[in-house]
Amino acid sequence: MEERKWEELQTDCLVNILKRVGIESLLLDVPLVCKTWYNATHNPLCWSNLIFPDLDPRRRLVGRIFYEQQLNGVRTAESHANAFFATFSWKFGGFSPSAFIRFVVKRSGGSATSLVVPPQCTEEDLKYIANECPALKFLELPSEILIQHQHEVSKLIRKWKKLEILSLHSLPDMGNIFSQINRHCKRFIGLSIEHGVFIGSDEVSAIVNFLPNIKYLSIRGAIISRENLLRILKGCKELVLLDATDCVGFVKDVEILKHAAHICCFKCEDSRQWDELPLQIRDEGTKD
Known part of the structure; x- marks a missing residue:
């Protein structure tokens, strides 16, 4: 042959x-x-x-x-x-x-x-990308971009009307970014937050208030209190997947499992309490 x-x-x-x-x-x-x-x-x-x-x-x-x-x-x-x-x-x-x-x-x-933005991207580069990539469904933003250009990112979200999934390496200015997603991205279904990111009460409020209908949420390896996890479970009723594996700030208990019962795939294996963290981080987390 x-x-x-x-x-x-x-x-x-x-x-x-x-x-x-x-x-x-x-x-x-x-x-x-x-x-x-x-x-x-x-x-x-x-x-x-x-x-x-x-x-x-x-x-x-x-x-x-x-x-x-x-x-x-x-x-x-x-x-x-x-x-x-x-x-x-x-x-x-x-x-x-x-x-x-x-x-x-x-x-x-x-x-x-699909687009993973490099850390070296300038504000002008972001504008160019937004104009040239209107069909984006998946967008990943590194910490450098979110910290240096957070206001520009929130303004450009309206360009990506087909956006479905957003992956973030840090969480500054989430209220503005998520409110723009709520307004302009009607197909949005998923949020992924980088391992090691602190998710406090302000960030949880932004998720619950502006993204209540998301179906997929990954906070794998994040730092989040039990109270804030419960707020997500109570506020995001459309979730079909929530990955809270290896998080710091809570351990699985009866109340958490009760409020997660509506989620087809809920993962929280290897999550642990605050007392395994350095004192400085624990003090910051308890301010929520």
């Missing part, structure tokens, strides 16, 4: 595969396989999942880009590399995260449905 060649793979099948390989491979590996694959990387559907890594110069991706640029003069046959590096803005011989972000976002042609 004759073996089929990879370059003969149908375009729709190829695109379905390539959209899963990640930004680094789409830029630096896939185009080198053959002309067919190189052409496929220009299909916007390959860029529907924009999972940006950290663009710090010490990280793997930026280091590899510099390495590939150095080889570019040697591997002259790879003409696509010339166009690739010429597209970037190289300032004083350095890497420009903004140019890289915009280059990748432009490749998506408005088809991006």
Whole structure:
């Protein structure tokens, strides 16, 4: 039986595969396989999942880009590399995260449905992303973005009317952000909060008041008091999944299980009390 060649793979099948390989491979590996694959990387559907890594110069991706640029003069046959590096803005011989972000976002042609924002994203980059990625369903924001650009984020939420799931690495200004989601994102169903984040009374009020109908909530590894967990259980009646595994601030008891009875999948294994935390953090938590 004759073996089929990879370059003969149908375009729709190829695109379905390539959209899963990640930004680094789409830029630096896939185009080198053959002309067919190189052409496929220009299909916007390959860029529907924009999972940006950290663009710090010490990280793997930026280091590899510099390495590939150095080889570019040697591997002259790879003409696509010339166009690739010429597209970037190289300032004083350095890497420009903004140019890289915009280059990748432009490749998506408005088809991006998932986006993990890199910490180096500027306010202007956020505005560019909001305008160029109107179809987002999943959005992940690192702490750096939420702390430095929290007000801009809350203003841009209205651009993502199809947003369904939001993943946050910290919780500043949640009242404004969640109120915008409540107003503009009618398909919103899920919230994920990063491991180790403190969830106090203000944050819980924002969740209960503005996201009462969410179906999926992950607070895995968060710091949250028993009282605030109960407020979520009582205030979010549409939950079908609540992952409170490995949290600090409560242990499972009869009352918690009673109020979680309506949730199809409730997880709180390995959660523990405040007394296992340093005194300073415990004191902050009891202020709620």
